Each structure stands twice: as C-alpha cells, then as structure tokens.
Amino acid sequence: MTRSSTPRLFALTFLALCLVLLWDASGLDLPLARLAGTPQGFPWRDRELFVKLMHEGPRLLSWLVVAGLFVAIRWPAGILRRLDIGERVQLAVTVLVSVTAVSLVKNLSTTSCPWDLAEFGGVARHVSHWAWGVADGGPGRCFPAGHASAAFAYVGGWFVFRRRAPGVARNWLIVAGVLGLALGLGQQWRGAHYMSHTLWTAWICWTVGLTIDLVCQAVRQRAAAVPAAASFGR
Numbered sequence: 001m002t003r004s005s006t007p008r009l010f011a012l013t014f015l016a017l018c019l020v021l022l023w024d025a026s027g028l029d030l031p032l033a034r035l036a037g038t039p040q041g042f043p044w045r046d047r048e049l050f051v052k053l054m055h056e057g058p059r060l061l062s063w064l065v066v067a068g069l070f071v072a073i074r075w076p077a078g079i080l081r082r083l084d085i086g087e088r089v090q091l092a093v094t095v096l097v098s099v100t101a102v103s104l105v106k107n108l109s110t111t112s113c114p115w116d117l118a119e120f121g122g123v124a125r126h127v128s129h130w131a132w133g134v135a136d137g138g139p140g141r142c143f144p145a146g147h148a149s150a151a152f153a154y155v156g157g158w159f160v161f162r163r164r165a166p167g168v169a170r171n172w173l174i175v176a177g178v179l180g181l182a183l184g185l186g187q188q189w190r191g192a193h194y195m196s197h198t199l200w201t202a203w204i205c206w207t208v209g210l211t212i213d214l215v216c217q218a219v220r221q222r223a224a225a226v227p228a229a230a231s232f233g234r
Contacts, residue, residue, distance in 0.1 A: 009210060016206065020199045029194035030126060037120040042191030045115060054186030055147060058179075062150035066095055082164045090216045094156035097212065098205040102149040105204070112138025115191035129196070144204065145197035147187050152180035152202045156209020177202070 036042055044050050069092035072080045080088055111129040116122040116138035124138025154176040161169035184198025 006214070013203075013207060013210060016203055020196070020203050023199055024128075024130070024196055029196050032188065032195050033114040033117075033120070033191070036189045037114060037191055039119070039121060041121040042115050042189070045190045045192075050186070050190070054183060055190070058183055059147060059150050062153070065154075066092070066099075069095060079161075079165070079168055082168070083160065086216070086220065087160050087164070090212060091157055091160045094160070094209050094212045095153045098153035098156055098208045099149050101208050102144055102146055102153075102201050102204055105144060106146045107141055109143040110135050110140040111143035112136050112140050113142040113192050114188075114194060116142070120191060142193065143197050144200040145184050145187060145193040146201075147192070148180045148184035148198045148201045149205060150180075151176055151183055152205040155180070155202070155205050156212065159209050159213035180205075 036044065069080075069088070073085060073088045073092060076083070076088060080091075083091065109129065110133065111127065112122075112124040114120060116124040116136075117126055118124065119126070122138060124136045127134050127136035129143040155173055157176065158169045158173040161172055180202055181198065184193065184195070184201070187193045188195060188198065
C-alpha cells in the first residue's frame with residue numbers, strides 16, 4: 001500500500017461506515033425480515049437442503065480454506081505462489097483475525113436473532129443493536145452475522161494481492177463480497193440475522209484487513225530501513 005493510496009482507503013472505509021449507519025437509521029431490517037418470516041416462524045429455518053447449502057457446508061469449507069492458507073505459508077500453490085512468505089502469513093492471519101473479531105463482537109452482543117422475536121413466534125422484542133446493555137428478552141449473541149464472515153473474512157486478501165496482482169485482487173474481492181452477501185441473505189431468509197448484521201460483518205472484516213495491512217507495511221518498511229541505515233553507517 002503506497003502512502004498516496006492510504007488516505008483514499010481511509011476515505012472509502014469511512015464512506016462504507018456511513019452507508020452502514022444509514023441503513024441502520026432506515027429501519028428496514030424488520031420489514032425485510034417480515035418477507036421471510038411469519039407469526040409461526042421462518043419456514044426456511046430448518047429446510048435440510050437449504051441449511052446444508054447455505055449454512056453447514058459453507059462454514060466447513062471456509063475453515064478448510066483457512067487451514068489451507070496456513071499450510072500454504074510453507075508450501076504455496078496456485079496464485080499463492082505470487083506472494084512472498086510474509087504476504088502469505090498476512091493473508092492467513094487476516095482471515096483468521098477477521099473471523100475472530102466478528103465472533104468476539106457477536107458473543108458480547110445482547111441482540112437476539114429475528115427468529116427469537118415474539119412477532120415470529122419467539123419471546124424477544126426488537127431492540128436496536130445500538131441499545132448497548134439493553135436486553136430484548138431473548139438469548140442475544142446474534143450481532144453481527146457470524147456466518148457471513150465465512151466469506152467476508154477473505155475480503156482482506158485484496159490488500160495482500162493488490163500490489164502483486166491487481167487483477168487477482170479485484171476478482172478475490174468480488175468473489176468474497178458476493179459469497180458473503182449470499183450467505184448473509186441465506187441466513188436472513190432463515191431468520192438468523194437482519195441485513196444490518198451482514199453489512200456490519202462486511203465492514204468489520206474490511207477494516208480488519210486494512211488495519212493488518214497497515215501494520216504489515218510499517219513492519220516491512222522498518223525492516224528495509226535497518227540494512228539501509230547499516231550500509232550508510234559503513
């Protein structure tokens with residue numbers, strides 16, 4: 001990441017934050033949930049094929065890919081050969097930290113899932129995830145969308161590939177974004193999340209990727225400066 005591109009990325013990240021906040025302010029989460037839910041619950045919640053295709057399968061596949069990224073640090077294959085070992089470490093760590101960050105926020109959340117609402121056959125009432133510390137009467141731990149992070153966690157790969165292979169970086173970002181949105185919508189149709197949960201997951205994963213890239217670039221620049229300073233001293 002060049003110094004000139006950093007302000008643009010900060011601006012883009014801030015713009016994305018504003019758009020997510022705008023969605024929160026729109027109040028459209030519940031109207032969208034009502035498209036899939038009924039007073040008796042969400043008909044697609046336990047459909048076996050749907051659960052396997054949009055929940056269990058993607059989650060397992062994502063963890064297998066994470067494991068593959070860590071193995072590829074030592075034994076790279078395919079497009080990962082374009083990266084040096086430091087960049088491969090950055091990629092694997094970025095994905096893992098993104099998933100972990102979303103999971104930590106989720107476990108601290110008092111927000112319950114749509115399927116927990118009394119409106120859809122549960123016991124909870126709808127409370128904004130901004131109402132920190134206010135219980136809604138349900139089990140909570142539903143914000144943001146943990147399952148969508150199975151794909152959104154990979155958006156940080158864009159920062160890693162953009163210097164070596166811009167085309168790969170672009171395609172990587174598109175695939176991660178589309179799959180993350182698809183998984184988020186699938187969970188929304190099952191009653192597991194609101195749209196805002198998915199959007200916040202995407203923003204968190206992007207921000208984690210940006211932060212780790214900034215740290216890695218600072219470390220690389222410092223490491224490169226040490227030999228140069230030593231040579232100058234001689």
